[in-house]
Amino acid sequence: MNRFPPALCCEIIRFPRIIISNFDISIYNNDIKLKSWIENQFFFGKSNYKYLKYAPFCDGESANLCIHLGKKRINQPDITSDLNLGEEYLYNGIPINTHILDKYELTKKKFITIHRGIDNDQIKESTKLWPQSHYNDLITKLKLSFPDIKIVQLGVSHERCESMQNIDINLIEKTTLPDIAALLKNAWLHIDCEGGLVHLRHALKGGKSVVIFGPTSPSFFGYSENINIRSDLCKYPCEWLTENWQKKCIRKSNKHICMKSINADIVMNKILEIFQPIG
Template sequence: MIKKLLQLQRYRLLSHILWGKKGRHYIEKYLSSKAEMDQSQKSFPLKDSHTLRIAIAEGGGLGDAIMQTLYIKEIRKLFTGKIVIDFYCRAFPAFKNFPFIDNCFPYTDNHPSSNYDVYIVSRRFYIILACDEKKVKKFSKKFLLFCKWCKHLTDDILDGEYNDNLFSQYALLFGKNRLEQANVHNILPITRHTKTYCDLDEESFGILDEYGLTTTPYITVSRSVDCKYNGNHPKLWPLDYYEDLVGHLKKRFPYIKFVQLGAEFGYGRINGIDLNLVGKTSLNQVKILLKYALLHIDGEGGLVHLRHILNGVSAVFFGPTNPKIFGYENNLNFRSAGCVNPCEWVTRTWTNGCLRGLKKPLCMQNLTPDAVFTSIVSYLEKIKLYIYESQYEQTLSKIEKSTIAFLGMPGQTDIQWAKGNSLIIYTPDLTLRSNCDLFHQGQKKDFFAEYASPYNIPSENNYYDMVYINQLEQCRHPFYALQEALRILKPGCYLLVEIKTQLILDAVNKICTNKQDLKYGLLKITKKDYK
C-alpha cells in the first residue's frame, strides 16, 4: 500500500513539474480511469460457447469514439444469437447508456484481448487483435467476412503501416469519408447516410432553464481541440477571427445569444460571447446545448461530430484536415486555398504547428471571417418557422400515407399496422441490449426498425407524412419529445399522440396555437408553414 501511495505521489509531482495544473489533471484522470478499469477486470465474466464476446477499442478523441458507435450499432444488428459488445475509449462515460453497447471501459494500450472472442483496435481502419473464426462463423458469416477483410487490409495491403494519413488516402481512392473508412469495401451495411444514434440525459435538460435558453434562440461556439494538445494546434482558427465573426453576427441578429462551449482547459475566451460555459458543463449538458442551438460554429473536431449525430448543422473551419474525409454534406464547410493539401498526420509532429514553419498556418489565416459571415447569414435567414394546431380525434382513420414514423415501444399489433414504406423508430431505454429480434422482424415483415431516443430521432427535418407517438407518458420531458417528433414531420401533415396525463396536454398546449382541455384520447397535431 505504501509503495502504491509513493508511486501515486510521484505521478502527481512529475505531472505538476512538467505541465502544472493541466498535467496534474491529466494524470489524476488517467489514474481514476485505470482504477475503474482494474476493478471491472476483476469481475470480468469468462467466455462461454453460447455467447459471442466482442470488444472495440478506440484510442482517439470524442469524434473518433462517436464514429465507432455507428459501427457497434450496425454490427449488433448482424446477430440473432446472444452477444456482448464492449467499448473501450477515452470518453467512455458518454456512451454508457447507448442501448447497443453492453459495457464501456476506459481505453488502455494493454488490450485485454484474451477476454474476448473478437478484439478490434480502431485506427480508422480496424486492426484485428483476436478473432475466434470458428465461433464467429456460428453467429454471423458476414461479420467473419468483415474481420477477415480487415486483417487482409492491415496485414497484406497496408503491410502493417498504421498511419492515419495513409488510411485516409486509401479511403479516398474508393470515395469514402471518415464515417465509411473502416467499411471501405462495403461488407457492412454502413454508408455516410446510415442512421446514427445519440441519447439525451433527462437529468440534464435543466441547463436550458438555468441559463435562460429555453425561449431564447442561441448559437453555440467552440474554439478547442483534443485537450492533450496545446494552443499551437493548426486546427485552431485564429481567436481574433472568432471575435470578428461573433461581433458581426450579433449586429446582424441582436436577438440571438452566443454561447461558448469547451473543455476545462480552453483555447481562449472569445470576446463578445454572451455566455461563457467553457469548463462549466458535463458532456451530457453539452449534448443538450448542442441539440437545441440554431447553429454550432467550430473547427473540425469532436463537438462537430457530436452535433451531427444530434441531427444539427455546424459551420466548420477546415485547415490541416480534409473536408472530403471529415466533412458532413449538411454542414457549412469552410477551407481556404492558402495551403492546397491537408497535412494531417503527414508527420507525427503535425499537431505542434504549421509544418511549413509558418507562425500562423496559411490554411487558417487565409480563411477570413467575411466569407464565413456571408454563408452563416444566408443559412440563418433560410431557417423556416412553423405553427401547430391541435384537435381531438374519435378514432384512428385508415392510414394511406406513404412515409410513417412510429415512435415508441411497438407491440405485435403496431408491427402489423406498420407496413410498406412505414418506419418504426424504437426507443428502447436499454431493453434491446441483448435482443435484436425487432430488427430482423422488420426485414421479414416489410418495415424498418432503428434505435432512437425520444428526444433525438435519427431522421432529417420535414421527412414523414405522419408521425405516431406511443407511450409518451414515459418521457419526463414530453415537450421536447413532441418538438423532436414535429421536427421530422412534413408541413401540411399531422402527428398523432395519446393524451394520458396532464403533463402531456400541457406540452401540447405550449406548442400549439390553440389550447385544449384535458380529455383522455387521441390528439392530432397539424404542422403548417408560418406566414
C-alpha cells in the same frame, strides 16, 4: 475463470483489425455474411498493413485512401463496404441535461454555440484552430445580422479556451458533458474547428455546424449537413505529414495560411448563403 479464449477478437481504431486467437474461420461457414466480413478484413489488413501497424503516423495517408474509396471518418471502419455504413447512425450515448437551457433562459430560444479549443492531450494552440481574432470579428458580424440570437461560448477550461469578445453567455468551465449535449442538440447553429463537439452535434442530429478546416480534410472529416470551409491557398491537408503537425506548420513562409486566410467575412458570407439576416 474462462478457460477458453474467444474464437474471434477484433479491434477498431480507424480500420478493423482481426486479432487472431484460437481462430478457425471455418466455424463461421453457416454465417456467410460474417465469414465474408472476416475474410475481407484479413485481406485488407494484409494489403494495407502499414495503416494498422504505424497508426497514427499513417492516418493522413489512410484518410486519402478513404476519400479515394468514397469513405469518410464516420464510416472508415466499414472500409470493405460490408456493412453499408453511411453518415447517419443511431446514437444511444450520454444523457442530455436540458435543465441548463432553463438555467440560462435558452429554452425554446434561438442561440448560437461557439467553441475554440482542442483535446486536453493535444497542444493548446493546435494548427487546427482558427485565430482568436477571427472569431472576435465574426461575433461582431453575427450580432449585426442576427441581433436577437444569443451567442454562447463553450469550453472545457479557461486555460484551454480563451474567452471571446462580445459573447452573451460564457459557459467555459460551467458545463458537464450532458449539459454540452443539450446545448449542441438545441443550438440554432454551432461554430467550431474540426473536432469532438462537431461530431457530437452530428450524432445528436442537432443541425448545422460551421466548421473551419485547416490541416485536416473536410472531404474526410466533414458532414454533408454542415457548412465546411477550407482555404485553397494551402492545397493539400497536412495531417500527419510530420509527427508534430498540430504544433508546427510545415510551411516555411506564410505559416498557418490555411487558417489565417479564412477571414470573418468569408465565414459570414457562407452563413448568410443559408440563413437570412434578422432585422
